[in-house]
Amino acid sequence: MPRITYIEFNGTEHTVDGDGGDSVMETAVKNEVPGIDADCGGGCACATCHIYVDEAWLTQVGERSPMEVSMLNLAEGVADNSRLSCQISLNESLDGLVVRMPESQH
């Protein structure tokens, strides 16, 4: 049960237990953590599940696929640690993962 902490733009923290195999996006939606819209439902096709990965976790979450890079072009305020949360799949090595939300999904 990897545990994830989501930090909203206003600083509110939500720590929830995720299921291995679910994505960071799905875990947020299942636990009603606000700040991720996920309009396409996890298809890497809308860019409304944009999050910032805490620097300490950047290597563990893996690399962006070329499609994810294309879709991140559509998001607002993209930084080096930006990811689409539907493209990060949970496993035990991500236990303790910390991600931050942008001001709004665009």
Added chain:
Amino acid sequence: MNAILPDPYTIPLEKLDPSSPNLFQNQEHWAYFERLRKEDPVHFVDSEDFGPYWSVTKFQDIMYVDSHHELFSSEPRIVLGHSNIDFDPPMFIAMDPPRHDEQRAAVTPAVAPKQLAELEPLIRGRVQAVLDGLPVGESFNWVDRVSIELTTQMLATLFDFPFEERHLLTHWSDVATENPELDVNGNGRTEEERRDILMECQQRFMEIWKERAGQAPKMDLISLLAHSPATAKMEPMELLGNMILLIVGGNDTTRNTMSASVYALNKFPEQYDKLRANPSHITSMISETIRWQTPLGHMRRIATEDTELGGKKIKKGDMVVMWYVSGNRDEDVIENANDYIIDRPRARHHVSFGFGIHRCMGNRLAEMQLRILWEEILQRFSKVEVLEEPKRVHSNFVMGYTDLQVKLHPL
């Protein structure tokens, strides 16, 4: 009214062609798409009007095509049919990477959250003025007096286009989206006349462009394009294309959502009651209206290589049509998809804005315009009552209304 077309279930499946604009005007397309979703979700037909093409009618398949731009190209056009002469000005909606990405990136700041927040009070002021000028208690056409008027004003605001000349914007948009091949009950403009009008449009924009390029950068769309390194040296035809894209993108779509919201709330009166009792539903009501209406019925692609979709073999060069209007009624993804439910959970999970790299650039702007409109309507009128069934646009692309007679009731 057009002649009634045959019941789709009496047509042999291999002949079933959902693309006739008459179907949409008569609202007979629903049954065609229902059958296709059930019996042949990726469906080949040699259309009398448009030639051979594939119809993709289920939500997940549409999303697959839309988000695989390397397999399904947007060039040279994104709608069914083709123009007689080679005029279509180039627009990034009909470009593949890398050109698409450069041009889109140049224009995107115009609809960034910060810019939208700046536009909001301006737009609200214009909405208030239009609503305050409406007659209460007598019938009028909501399409002309509200949907078209407001959309035109908002476009003028976005471009910082001379306000008194704003009707030119709608005129140009209408001319640009006109399809001469299908001009059944239209105005009979020839392709040459159409070209002349669009040349006027180009000249006017070039003048404004030069003026803005010589001034300090501002946040309007023309100034942004004129000052961005990616677009500053655009060819005149390319400039025209991008201008038209922004006018067209924000014109018919927003206009018809404004009409649809009134129509749907009247068709589902218990939903109107729910909205009045709890205006915090406005946001999800807007998304639900955009799903239920699907302002753009389809987008077209061309396969770039032999590929497979839903078990069918698509050949390089085949035309593939994503029927958004059908995907939004797919019961495997959307429960009770024919019903209009303003507080649907995950209301933004629809295909009306498309998916992938071409996903609608103006989606947040459109939602904002609609939200402001309804915030102001609810503060003024107890009901916008629809008096009769609306008249509709003759098109398989623009899902819209030409006449929606309403009467306003005071609070």
